[in-house]
Amino acid sequence: MSSDPEGPATTPAETTAESERHATWLELFFDLVAVVGIAQLAHLLHDDPDRGDLGLYCLLFLAFWTAWMCFTTYGNVAASKAHTRTILLGMFGLAVMAAAVPEIDSDHGRAFALAYVLVRFLASRVWQARGEVVVDWPTAQLTVGVVPWLVSLWAETPTRYWLWAAGLAIDLGLTFVLSRNRLLSRATEEWQDQHGKRERPSRTRPVAARFDPRHLDERLGLFTLIVIGESVALTVEAASEAEWDGRLGTLAVGSFVLLLALWALAVRRSCGVPLLGFGVLAPRFALPLHCLATGALAALAASLGGAMEQAEGPLPAKVRWLMCGSVAVFLAVGLLGGALSGRGLRWVLAVGVPIVAAPVVLAAATSGGYPGALVWILVVVARWPWFYDKRVVRAPVADRHT
Incomplete structure (x- = not known):
């Protein structure tokens, strides 16, 4: 049973066999909020867009899509155990990112970066208690690519955009460089080190997360x-x-x-x-x-x-x-x-x-x-x-x- 005081994202009646699962109303709501941000991005390409506008569009779209996919991964694997409050917080973060797009060149850009960082950390944190390794889409769990986004909070444009691009490139690179076996082996070694020090493990032995x-x-x-x-x-x-x-x-x-x-x-x-x-x-x-x-x-x-x-x-x-x-x-x-x-x-x-x-x-x-x-x-x-x-x-x- 979920420890979330607001209850799970799905009801027991929705907990059917994996092959029979369908998107819940909350998941659809989350998707709609994500697409609102993407609609905001489309306005960047109005009025005779140049290469800079197109590059910024691609950068921000990838950020929105990555944040959306992190929570989609969580909902897919956790199913009825997905916490409603966690998904709602991620939804609010995406809404802040969407609101920041029209004035992205101003201080709103820092708000966009901060919201992205918080969304990514929130999406990563849910896996700590589950003891699962997202071997098929490690970006949902790893936060190394978030570091340049944190640094960008003190940078100005266009340096800020280059830092964002570097962070997204790290995420994509790790996704394809780190194999399933390597990810699971490294997580197992960390768990064994903690267990070997006679400390109480913070979680059970890690296993590979299974997508539906x-x-x-x-x-x-x-x-x-x-x-x-x-x-x-x-x-x-x-x-x-x-x-x-x-x-x-x-x-x-x-x-x-x-x-x-x-x-x-x-x-x-x-x-x-x-x-x-x-x-x-x-x-x-x-x-x-x-x-x-x-x-x-x-x-x-x-x-x-x-x-x-x-x-x-x-x-x-x-x-x-x-x-x-x-x-x-x-x-x-x-x-x-x-x-x-x-x-x-x-x-x-x-x-x-x-x-x-x-x-x-x-x-x-x-x-x-x-x-x-x-x-x-x-x-x-x-x-x-x-x-x-x-x-x-x-x-x-x-x-x-x-």
Whole structure:
């Protein structure tokens, strides 16, 4: 039973077999708060963004996603024993981070860093009493990468941003450098040293934390779905402030259909990572792909909002490259996901490579065109995997049965 006076994050009725678990209302609430922060980040890419704006967006998005993933890991492993109060405190930390984004270059940046540090320490602390080692996603438990964030509290921009980047790079590096066996062995040695000194161990012998893969797939898919929903909301907001005419209508409908096409690749029969089947990759490899895909979706939302303001054309070069580049990154993750899911070399050459190359070619070759036309071409590119599977692959099968 949970020692949290406010009770566990889930009720006993929700404690079913691992394969039957679903995201709780509290987990959904947590996801919504995280996506609010991501929506704030999308505003960094409005008004003709430059490389600095894009770099800051990527940095802050990775910070939000990392904080979200730390608590998602905790909820996944702890299940009905997850403490409600702990998750609510993490939610409040993410809300502070979101509120700090608009004035991130000011002292609000220190508030952002402090909230991130506290969220990470809170997420790490829950594992001490559990006696488990998160071998599949060590970032949830290790806090070495938080040190540069602490130092940044006394730094000014742009040094502050470089320290944040260094901290996130340490987290990612440790995730891939430290193997499962090494993490578990080191934790066991520390426990044995404490036990050998005849001190009372602070916890039981450490064991590897076990992910519930189906629950994790659901959380990743729901997060992606919420990001797409927020992208639709941002696009609608931008369209509501523009002058309504035929070209805006063409662009608005095309933007909605484009987001639907990307939803179909990432959520339908997938775990939130485009074209990656369920349970194909271990978490430490699947999660970075999820981060890339959702980051690209949020950046696409910003570019679509900018396009609404330029519906009469031509689209500014930076907005055009942001739009096409976001789609290219998302579909590049899909290329990798499809290849790892066993679709074969023929699919990679006929589908994967073209859908990644096409947006880049469009960005370079469509200067001076109308945004609506560009968006509809991107719709065709995003639907090519579906068309290939339905018309090219299945057509010979149908012919053999006639």
